[in-house]
Amino acid sequence: MTKPTLAQPTPVLGSRILAVGGSRGSELVPNDDIVGPINSSDEWIQQRTGIRTRARAATGVTIKDLAVDAANDALDKAGLTGSDLDAVLVSTVTHFEQTPSLATIVTDAIGATPAPAYDVSAACAGYCYGIAQADALVRAGTAENVLVIGVEKMSDFIDPTDRTISFLLGDGAGAAVVGRSDTPGIGPTVWGSDGSQSSVIYQTHSWLDYRREELGEPVPETPETAEEVSQMTTPTLRQLGPTVFKWVISSMPNIARRAVDAAGLQLEDIDVFIPHQANMRITDQLLKLIKFREDIVVGRDIADTGNTSAASIPLATERLLREGQAKGGDIALQIGFGAGLAYAAQVVVLP
């Protein structure tokens, strides 16, 4: 007797982003409000990073609230409801529960239960990782509509006395609905990681070490992080800023070009450049090195919103579309990079 053949869903030709929504923390915290504990200044921060304010969530607003707001905004714009979704992916590094995932909780809150839901951990590359997965799920025929959310409430994680990264960071969520398309609206993703550089952007100590500390057990310290540990007893974030800067400008231009190439396009075809909003100086340097068309439109949401990690690309996209700087049908290159070090880039057609 021959073994039966398994059935498979029918693949579809293309996927595209149907809509992008966003929700920023409602408090725009100016540089002057945070410079005290880090002996910095408004002038220094603006000159080094281009940041004037960072969005932070008001008291009582949770990471779930931000994610749900962005999701509903995206669903409204797509003319869909939660029940139309076949999968929900949430990229985040600031959901402070090992389990259940934030994705399951958000899925229920937006009326998408029983859609499969899971979190993605790829830091500042997280949104582009999510789009890569959504594109694959849709094209494989596994799902018809997939919601991708990048959300961070960095204010729950940062250390006000830290000079390396905390002052850059903001709170927000961006969401995209990915659905079927007759023509491809999402190009192949060029992505990767390099765990040998995992201590370039890092958590000061693990939650397990923290728990051992609370229980009075000796905590192993790694030499490179020991001196960085602040007065904060809970784990928090640190980075080697100049090292990250150099990694980005030396390796991301090539990843960006490969993503354009993989989509079968030329650099001149790109209308909009939406890099992860890490630092305005990084954005400017990438622009200079990649050499786009003169009239390229560039996402610069960081000036007001700060660096919102996984949320920064969809938030910058949402703003460009809302303010009319970019329009539906424009061809955009988006690229995320950060802790891991992990990165991902893809060309997308804007909704």
Added chain:
Amino acid sequence: MAHSEEDILAGLAEIVNDETGLPADAVQKDKSFTDDLDIDSLSMMTIVTLAEEKFEVRIPDEEVKNLNTVGDAVSFIAQAQA
């Protein structure tokens, strides 16, 4: 192909000019990147990255803080390519 110290100086001057707008002839061996040329650490990282590509050498991040003057960078690159 190894570059001479003069080549390296001229190449660095070009990179500095492109990054900061300073005239290339302001980039002399005795000039300090920070004090004389007013180059901040992010611009310095850019210059280092472009110099690595141009001269096909590796300049480790830990080394960058030792490159105080243009002359320090020229010697480091000259030795690194040897």
